[in-house]
Amino acid sequence: MRCCLSAPLAALSALPDPCQVLRSGALLTPALLRTAADALRGPAGRSRRHRDGLAAVHLELVTLAEDRAVITWYTGVPGTDDGFGHMLPAATEGEVVYGTHPGRLTRVAAEDGPVAHHYVELTDLEPGQTYYYQARSRGVAATPTPLHLVRGNAVGTNRHGLGSSGGPYSFTTPQPPPGRHLLSIALCNDLHLGETTAGLVTGIPLMRGITQELGRAPYPEIMSRAVVEEARLRGADVLLAAGDISAGGAAQDLAQARQILDGFGTHGQDYFVVRGNHDRPGHGNCRSCDGGCGDSFRDGFLDGDGPSYFARDLGGLRIVGLDTYEKDGNGADSGGLGAEQLAWFQARLRENKDQPTVVFGHHPLAVRDSVFPVTGGQRLGRRQARSILDAYANSPGVFLHHAGHTHRNKRTVLPQAPHVTMQEVSAVKDYPGGFCLLRIHSGGYAVNHYKAGDVAAREWAERSRRVAGGLWPHHALGRSVTDRNSMTARDLSGISRPAPSLPAQRQPHTVRPLL
Numbered sequence: 448m449r450c451c452l453s454a455p456l457a458a459l460s461a462l463p464d465p466c467q468v469l470r471s472g473a474l475l476t477p478a479l480l481r482t483a484a485d486a487l488r489g490p491a492g493r494s495r496r497h498r499d500g501l502a503a504v505h506l507e508l509v510t511l512a513e514d515r516a517v518i519t520w521y522t523g524v525p526g527t528d529d530g531f532g533h534m535l536p537a538a539t540e541g542e543v544v545y546g547t548h549p550g551r552l553t554r555v556a557a558e559d560g561p562v563a564h565h566y567v568e569l570t571d572l573e574p575g576q577t578y579y580y581q582a583r584s585r586g587v588a589a590t591p592t593p594l595h596l597v598r599g600n601a602v603g604t605n606r607h608g609l610g611s612s613g614g615p616y617s618f619t620t621p622q623p624p625p626g627r628h629l630l631s632i633a634l635c636n637d638l639h640l641g642e643t644t645a646g647l648v649t650g651i652p653l654m655r656g657i658t659q660e661l662g663r664a665p666y667p668e669i670m671s672r673a674v675v676e677e678a679r680l681r682g683a684d685v686l687l688a689a690g691d692i693s694a695g696g697a698a699q700d701l702a703q704a705r706q707i708l709d710g711f712g713t714h715g716q717d718y719f720v721v722r723g724n725h726d727r728p729g730h731g732n733c734r735s736c737d738g739g740c741g742d743s744f745r746d747g748f749l750d751g752d753g754p755s756y757f758a759r760d761l762g763g764l765r766i767v768g769l770d771t772y773e774k775d776g777n778g779a780d781s782g783g784l785g786a787e788q789l790a791w792f793q794a795r796l797r798e799n800k801d802q803p804t805v806v807f808g809h810h811p812l813a814v815r816d817s818v819f820p821v822t823g824g825q826r827l828g829r830r831q832a833r834s835i836l837d838a839y840a841n842s843p844g845v846f847l848h849h850a851g852h853t854h855r856n857k858r859t860v861l862p863q864a865p866h867v868t869m870q871e872v873s874a875v876k877d878y879p880g881g882f883c884l885l886r887i888h889s890g891g892y893a894v895n896h897y898k899a900g901d902v903a904a905r906e907w908a909e910r911s912r913r914v915a916g917g918l919w920p921h922h923a924l925g926r927s928v929t930d931r932n933s934m935t936a937r938d939l940s941g942i943s944r945p946a947p948s949l950p951a952q953r954q955p956h957t958v959r960p961l962l
C-alpha cells in the first residue's frame with residue numbers, strides 16, 4: 448500500500464535541529480503517548496458503547512469575509528470509536544444563532560436536513576461588525592476544535608467565549624477590499640492523486656495513518672473533484688495548483704488529475720499547474736514501473752521539452768509558476784530551482800518590477816511557527832529563498848506568493864519584503880480539505896479559505912483530522928482565523944477584468960445552498 452509522507456510529518460522521522468526536537472517533543476509527547484495507549488489496547492479495548500447522548504464538537508470558523516462566514520462542526524455518538532479514535536457520526540439537525548450582542552442571538556441560519564458533518568454559511572453580514580454566535584445541534588452547543596498546543600483560536604477573531612462550554616463565540620468581519628472586483632483565483636495544492644493512507648510516518652510505528660472507509664471512492668479523488676467544484680461555485684475565474692498533484696508521479700494518477708482539473712476549464716488558460724516533490728520524475732514510487740519511468744508530470748501538464756516554469760499575463764496581472772523541485776533528490780530534502788530557472792525568474796522580476804504579480808510554487812520560502820520540527824525539507828533551500836526575497840524587495844509589484852507542501856494554512860509577511868503576503872494553503876487531499884479564494888479588487892485583495900462543501904469531502908475531511916495522533920488540526924487549520932482569511936489594501940488598478948469567456952455557471956463569491 449502506498450502512503451504519504453507529507454513534509455511536516457516527514458520531519459518527525461528526519462534529524463531536525465536539537466532545539467526543534469526539544470520544543471516539538473514537549474508539544475507532541477502527550478499525543479504520541481495517547482496514540483500508543485490506543486495501539487496497545489487494540490480495537491477490542493476501545494469503547495464501543497452507544498449512549499443516547501449527542502456530542503457536538505470540532506466547531507470551526509472556517510471562512511470569514513466582509514459579508515459572510517462559514518461555520519462547521521461535527522456531531523457524534525459519545526463513547527463510540529471508529530477505530531481511529533473518532534466518534535461515530537450522529538446525523539441530526541444543525542443551526543447557528545447569532546447577533547451583534549452576546550445576549551441577543553436573534554438571527555438563525557439552519558440546515559435543511561439532518562447531517563453529522565455540519566456546514567452553515569451566514570450571509571448578508573455587515574463589514575467591520577462584531578458578531579456573536581453559537582452553533583447547536585438538538586440543543587447541544589458545539590465546542591471548538593482545541594488548538595491549545597499553538598495557543599490558537601479556531602472559532603473567532605477574539606477570545607470571547609473560549610473556555611466556556613459552547614460559547615457564544617465572536618468574530619469581527621473585515622472590510623471588503625477597496626475598489627471594484629476584477630477577478631478571483633482559487634489557490635490549491637497537494638492533491639496527492641493515488642495516495643491511499645494519510646499521515647503514515649515511516650519509522651514511527653505508533654503514528655498510525657488514516658485510510659478511507661471500505662467501499663468509498665479514494666479520498667484524493669473525492670477531495671480534488673470537490674475542490675474544483677467548490678472553486679467554480681465560489682466564483683474562481685482561474686485556478687492555480689501548486690504541486691504534489693500526485694502521490695508518486697505515476698502516469699495514471701497524473702492523467703486522472705488532469706481529467707479532474709479539466710473540469711475547471713482549459714489547462715494553460717483557466718488553470719495552471721506546477722510540480723511538487725511528489726511529482727518528480729522516475730522516483731520509483733509508481734504502480735506501473737520499478738523506478739525507470741519517465742516524467743509523467745511533463746507528459747501530463749507540460750508541452751514538449753520546454754521549461755517547467757512559466758509566466759503569463761492575465762489582463763495586466765502576471766502569474767509566475769515555479770518548479771521548486773527542479774533537481775535530483777529523494778523528495779525529502781529542501782526544494783530548489785535550477786540555475787537557469789532562478790536567473791529567468793529574477794530577470795522577469797527586474798524587467799517588470801511594478802507589474803501586479805502572483806507567484807506560486809510548491810515549497811514555501813520560509814516556514815514559521817510550526818508545531819512540528821522544521822527541517823530543510825519543508826521549504827526552498829535557504830540561499831535561494833534569500834535571493835528570491837531580495838528580488839521581491841526590489842519588485843513592488845509582487846503582492847502574493849502561494850505555496851503548498853506544508854499542508855497547512857499560514858499567512859506570513861517577512862520584513863525583507865513586507866509588501867508580499869506569503870500564503871501557505873492546506874492540502875486539498877485531507878483535513879481541513881479545501882482551497883483559498885484570492886479576490887482581486889482594484890484597491891486591494893482578500894484571501895479566504897473554503898472547505899469543500901461536498902458531503903463525501905466533508906466526511907473524509909472529518910475522518911482525516913485524526914492524522915498525527917489527532918494533532919493535525921493544530922498544524923493544518925491555521926493558528927488563527929487570519930492565517931486563512933485576510934484582506935490587504937493596495938493599488939491593483941492596473942489589472943483589467945478577464946475576457947468574458949467563462950462558463951455562465953460561475954457566480955462571484957456566491958453561496959451554497961444549505962444542506
Ligand SMILES: [Fe+2]
Binds near residue numbers: 639725
Ligand atoms: Fe504534499
